[in-house]
Amino acid sequence: MALVARVRALLLPGSRLRGATLGRAANGGGAGARRALSHRVLVEADPAAGVAVVKFRNPPVNSLSLEMLTELGICLEKLENDKTVRGIVLTADRPGIFSAGLDLTEMCGRNPAHYAEFWKAVQELWLRLYQSNMALGAAINGTCPAGGCLLSLTCDYRILADNPKYTIGLNETQLGIFAPFWFKDTMVNTIGHRATERALQLGLLFTPAEALQVGLVDQVVPEDQVQSTALSVMSQWLAIPDHARQLTKTMMRKATVDQLLKHREADIQNFVSFISRDSIQKVLQVYLQKLRKKNH
Numbered sequence: 155m156a157l158v159a160r161v162r163a164l165l166l167p168g169s170r171l172r173g174a175t176l177g178r179a180a181n182g183g184g185a186g187a188r189r190a191l192s193h194r195v196l197v198e199a200d201p202a203a204g205v206a207v208v209k210f211r212n213p214p215v216n217s218l219s220l221e222m223l224t225e226l227g228i229c230l231e232k233l234e235n236d237k238t239v240r241g242i243v244l245t246a247d248r249p250g251i252f253s254a255g256l257d258l259t260e261m262c263g264r265n266p267a268h269y270a271e272f273w274k275a276v277q278e279l280w281l282r283l284y285q286s287n288m289a290l291g292a293a294i295n296g297t298c299p300a301g302g303c304l305l306s307l308t309c310d311y312r313i314l315a316d317n318p319k320y321t322i323g324l325n326e327t328q329l330g331i332f333a334p335f336w337f338k339d340t341m342v343n344t345i346g347h348r349a350t351e352r353a354l355q356l357g358l359l360f361t362p363a364e365a366l367q368v369g370l371v372d373q374v375v376p377e378d379q380v381q382s383t384a385l386s387v388m389s390q391w392l393a394i395p396d397h398a399r400q401l402t403k404t405m406m407r408k409a410t411v412d413q414l415l416k417h418r419e420a421d422i423q424n425f426v427s428f429i430s431r432d433s434i435q436k437v438l439q440v441y442l443q444k445l446r447k448k449n450h
């Protein structure tokens with residue numbers, strides 16, 4: 155069975171969810187139900203507040219593997235269809251690493267068909283998040299490089315924990331690869347052209363103070379207040395009538411979304427041919443080996 159079909163079957167209502175638990179939400183919402191919807195994504199919904207907290211739990215580093223992208227996409231689709239949910243906060247289940255970005259093992263030593271399937275899943279998740287009608291917030295409770303940063307940039311606002319280890323940015327050039335045009339556009343829409351050009355060329359990972367200064371995040375708060383702050387900011391966004399907020403969001407993001415929709419297939423082909431190059435494979439293998447060597 156194809157991966158998407160397998161994951162869908164796993165998440166269908168009534169199917170047996172491995173590790174599923176039911177209890178009170180940990181976010182202080184009295185009526186909140188805590189539900190584990192899949193292996194890699196935990197959803198804590200608070201219907202009274204109209205908010206769901208979506209927590210990444212893909213150890214060891216919350217990397218965006220094909221399975222993680224697929225499970226996250228399906229969870230978001232379910233929440234989009236849930237009339238009791240108007241806002242989502244994205245965060246890591248365990249503080250320390252929000253997401254290490256795209257899973258490098260999906261981009262190394264595989265075949266072109268795999269690269270194409272993986273990139274399509276990255277595009278789909280971005281399109282789902284960036285076009286979401288819901289208000290989205292990021293409670294960034296850990297380090298947040300590359301694809302992790304992209305996830306947070308799709309949100310309407312970002313709250314970052316005040317910990318100098320928790321850096322954030324699109325650091326692709328430091329790996330010897332580069333951020334594609336729609337990663338770049340998402341950052342431009344947040345911090346402007348000049349700051350993005352500098353950040354992307356240098357592959358900058360910003361400390362919390364720097365991220366706040368450049369506008370990459372909206373607030374830096376003590377580590378134990380990231381989620382509560384994200385939820386309290388969410389209540390401001392949800393105080394605006396949905397239709398007015400949604401129409402405005404669509405208007406602001408449409409040109410960026412249309413660019414990817416128009417060039418979607420070419421973007422996949424471009425990714426596949428770039429990532430398949432021997433020189434790029436070598437660079438990625440060396441980077442991965444360096445990461446692994448630390449632990450062995």
Ligand SMILES: CCCCCCC/C=C/C(=O)SCCNC(=O)CCNC(=O)[C@H](O)C(C)(C)COP(=O)(O)OP(=O)(O)OC[C@H]1O[C@@H](n2cnc3c(N)ncnc32)[C@H](O)[C@@H]1OP(=O)(O)O
Pocket residue numbers: 214215217251253254255256257258259297299300301302325326329331332333334424425428429442445446447448449
């Ligand atoms: C035309 C387009 C061209 C291409 C576009 C491509 C766009 C790419 C976007 C990306 O997102 S690329 C990924 C960029 N990510 C990073 O650079 C982060 C790399 N990771 C780290 O810096 C660190 O792991 C960390 C996140 C700071 C955590 O450090 P910590 O010391 O806590 O853990 P580690 O010991 O480093 O890692 C544990 C374990 O996890 C593996 N790992 C880490 N990151 C990744 C990853 N992104 N993908 C896959 N695996 C990852 C690491 O190798 C370790 O493995 P083992 O040693 O346990 O085997």
